[in-house]
Amino acid sequence: MAQTPSSFIGMSESLLLPFDRHSTSGFFFPVELKESTVAGIGRFAGSSIRKGQTVRADNIIPLSQFIKDGGVKETQAGAVRLTSEGDLDELVDFWLASQPDQKACVEEQVSWMVASCPKNRTDLGKGFTYILAHSFHINHSTKPNIVTDVSHGVYFHRACKDIKQGEEFFLDYMAHGMPDWTQSWCVKRNLKDGQMLCEEIEGYKGLNEDG
Numbered sequence: 001m002a003q004t005p006s007s008f009i010g011m012s013e014s015l016l017l018p019f020d021r022h023s024t025s026g027f028f029f030p031v032e033l034k035e036s037t038v039a040g041i042g043r044f045a046g047s048s049i050r051k052g053q054t055v056r057a058d059n060i061i062p063l064s065q066f067i068k069d070g071g072v073k074e075t076q077a078g079a080v081r082l083t084s085e086g087d088l089d090e091l092v093d094f095w096l097a098s099q100p101d102q103k104a105c106v107e108e109q110v111s112w113m114v115a116s117c118p119k120n121r122t123d124l125g126k127g128f129t130y131i132l133a134h135s136f137h138i139n140h141s142t143k144p145n146i147v148t149d150v151s152h153g154v155y156f157h158r159a160c161k162d163i164k165q166g167e168e169f170f171l172d173y174m175a176h177g178m179p180d181w182t183q184s185w186c187v188k189r190n191l192k193d194g195q196m197l198c199e200e201i202e203g204y205k206g207l208n209e210d211g
Contacts (some may be wrong), residue, residue: 016072017095019109021134024163026056026077031169036139042168043137049163055146057156058132063087067094072133079130079155082114084185085185089129110189122150127209129178130155141170171199174187174206 022033026074030046043181049055071094082088095106116129116134128150136157137147145158146169163169173194186193195206 011136013112013153016074017106017109018072018131018133018135019113021072022137023075023134025075026058028054028056031139031198037168038139040091041137042139043196045163046169048157048165051159051161053159054170055163056136058155059154060128060130060150060153061133063091066133067091071095076133077131079128080133082131082182082190083130087183088114088182088185091204107189108191111186111189111193114178114182114193115173115195116178116182116209117148117155118175118207118209119210121148123152124150124187127179128155129182136169136171138169138171140173140194142172142174142202144170144172144175146171147175149162162174174202174204177207177209177211179209 004184006137024031024069029049032044032045032046033041036042056077058077063080063082066078067090080090080091090112092103092106096103109191110131113131113135114129115131116127117124122128137159145161145163145180146157148171149158151158157169157171176193176195178193178195182193183196186196192200199206
């Protein structure tokens with residue numbers, strides 16, 4: 001799931017995209033990006049991390065501000081807030097401005113990279129749906145070592161157990177709590193978001209946006 005298709009090679013010459021950002025921006029610990037133990041590429045801990053420690057923090061960026069500021073920055077992480085199918089369309093159109101022939105590739109990557117944090121793990125009074133400006137490249141497991149939450153305008157990845165140096169990070173995609181509108185956007189394009197894919201693999205329904 002955490003992968004960058006070859007069709008994106010060279011696209012960053014026109015406009016930076018989250019999917020091929022392999023930076024360490026936003027991380028509080030040394031990390032390494034390499035072949036995953038399960039699929040594609042994964043992110044690995046470069047040092048030991050104790051349960052409860054913050055692994056990564058991303059300031060929340062409204063979509064309008066993200067676009068106004070020119071999109072993805074080389075060294076600036078952030079979580080771009082999305083609230084509707086229209087927001088997904090607007091984001092795709094923005095990234096396609098200089099490469100309209102890549103629409104299918106960009107829409108597919110957006111479907112894989114859009115994620116959510118359910119209401120019971122935010123201080124917003126509702127769920128938080130986003131795309132990271134610099135992708136984490138974290139794979140799915142029903143036994144995760146990372147959990148997410150939103151507090152005071154920041155989106156956090158925190159260790160939910162002790163993590164050893166060299167251990168791969170995993171997030172439970174079934175706990176994303178994806179809203180109906182993201183799934184609707186994907187279905188209209190014959191695509192699946194990460195939670196939808198994992199529901200097929202695991203054989204049961206994941207959390208909804210309330211948690």
